[in-house]
Amino acid sequence: MFVKEIMKKKVISLKKHNTIADALSLLHKHHIRHIPIVDDDQHLIGIVSDRDIRDASPSILDSEINQALLDHTIDQIMSSPVVTTHPDELFEEVANIFYEKEFACVPVVHQKKLIGMVTEKDLLYAFIQLTGTQGPSTRLEIRVPDRVGILSDVSTFFSKRNIKIVSVYTYPTPQQSGFKILVFRIQTMNPMNVIHDIKQSKEFEVVTPMREDNE
Known part of the structure; x- marks a missing residue:
């Protein structure tokens, strides 16, 4: 089983000039935990997680500071470079990346462009399919x-x-x-x-x- 068979193809992403507030809004709206950051050519340049957003979000007790920090651009907190995989990579090879790096997701890149995402849930579903437990x-x-x-x-x-x-x-x-x-x-x-x-x-x-x- 290959990565292209289990990855999510519809990926929600942001540009580096988007704000932390933009990222926070997308996390809540789409119930996701990671947002890849791309340039105008869809080249992956970074990634932010819900933990990154929480760490960057100030206390709700100070509304003025809160808004000022949320207006910072996302490139100030994104992780870069990013560990990626290829759509033709084998499922078990990506599982090793998740285990060794303790990742929750891995972006899928083809010809330098972001084309998908693989999450822990995707790997679990692939395992269920491989073991035949769905029937x-x-x-x-x-x-x-x-x-x-x-x-x-x-x-x-x-x-x-x-x-x-x-x-x-x-x-x-x-x-x-x-x-x-x-x-x-x-x-x-x-x-x-x-x-x-x-x-x-x-x-x-x-x-x-x-x-x-x-x-």
């Missing part, structure tokens, strides 16, 4: 040896029962080296027969009970 399915966790060809071997159990695999992913078992967990979502609401088949194998172990997600 009715049964989830099975199977402990398997960490060897070449293991996914093909386990998938055979489902194909023999004519069961469609909705999604599959894996995670390690730190407490048991040489093994890993395969997490399958399968399109059946009665997996007892395939569970029985897997349990007959001396090499694989079903480690979690099935769960029907439409309950």
Whole structure:
């Protein structure tokens, strides 16, 4: 899955000559947390967050100072340069940026122009799509040896029962080296027969009970 498949294409932006008051108004009106700052050619030159706005906003107890500070231009508080991504970047690579940098959003740039934004919510939705949790399915966790060809071997159990695999992913078992967990979502609401088949194998172990997600 690529960034261009999950990014928001309609991006609300400001120019550097806009004021802090302008940014504050957009944050409230559109219920957003970040505003990219662009030049006349849509080149990204900075970004401001709701935290930047709050830090720059003075106390409401002094109305004269309050208005004077809100009239300052946005370039005085924007962050620059900005970490960006490309529309053809892979979803998991951008997820690493969010994790390592502790970002809440990343602008998407193509040919130096701002064309989109990716937020934490977009990443979460992409994860839901990749794991197949958005539709009715049964989830099975199977402990398997960490060897070449293991996914093909386990998938055979489902194909023999004519069961469609909705999604599959894996995670390690730190407490048991040489093994890993395969997490399958399968399109059946009665997996007892395939569970029985897997349990007959001396090499694989079903480690979690099935769960029907439409309950």
